[in-house]
Amino acid sequence: MKQVLDDLCDYRRYCWNQGLALWNDMYDASLVLGDKKLRPSARKVRDKLVANKEDWQYQLSARCLQLAISDLGKAWQNFFKKSLPDWGKPKFKSKKTVRQGFKTDRAQIVNGKLRLDKPQGIKAWADISLKGADDLKGELKVVSIYRENGKYWASLPFEVKATKKTKTGQKTDVDVNVGHFDYPEGQVKTLPNNLKTLYKRIKHYQRLLARKRVVNGKKATQANNYVKTRAKLQRDYRKVANIQHDIVQKFTTYASQ
Incomplete structure (x- = not known):
């Protein structure tokens, strides 16, 4: 299964780079010929890549290609928004980058485990165990799987219907200190001992x-x-x-109750 996940990470990078090269060519051609109708779009680039698929590509998830080109289209839209902090043209992805990954919109939570869509011709395939799966609620959206330092991680976004909040008339005051947040209902430490140890080790x-x-x-x-x-x-x-993310989540959860 690890080999398949590695292949999908490589395939996502391949699709991005192929799509970006094609996008650049189409964009340059539209500028040279002065024809706005020739400008690329996610749909045009995706359709051309799908039409020119190699045989080996059919063994991997088709959604990997489509989601990669969809993200590429969003990156190009951001290129025309100079106010964004990371403004700039989309760049080619390198296999030397520490973090590699892919996305899928066909993942499911089954019996408390994460189930990814099974590739063609693969027999050894299993669901991935999750900690605290019973607390996961809502509709699972596009899942991001990424590899870093030989380990795999998954980002599971859930869409939850917002409930109407009733006004209680109470106010929440926050006193910010160096080591903790104080508010009427309690205290949240912002610099626990394990964080101090990590800071020393990082230094x-x-x-x-x-x-x-x-x-x-x-x-x-x-x-x-x-x-x-x-x-x-x-x-x-x-x-x-x-x-740090856990600290912020706990504080915002407790303070809003």
């Missing part, structure tokens, strides 16, 4: 990497010890992000 790894770059220059990034240390640093960054 240590950053110093190690900086020292290696000073001593060995550009060759440092090719050393096995450098790669292992960088992977540990990225792992701790991910843990910090998860802890």
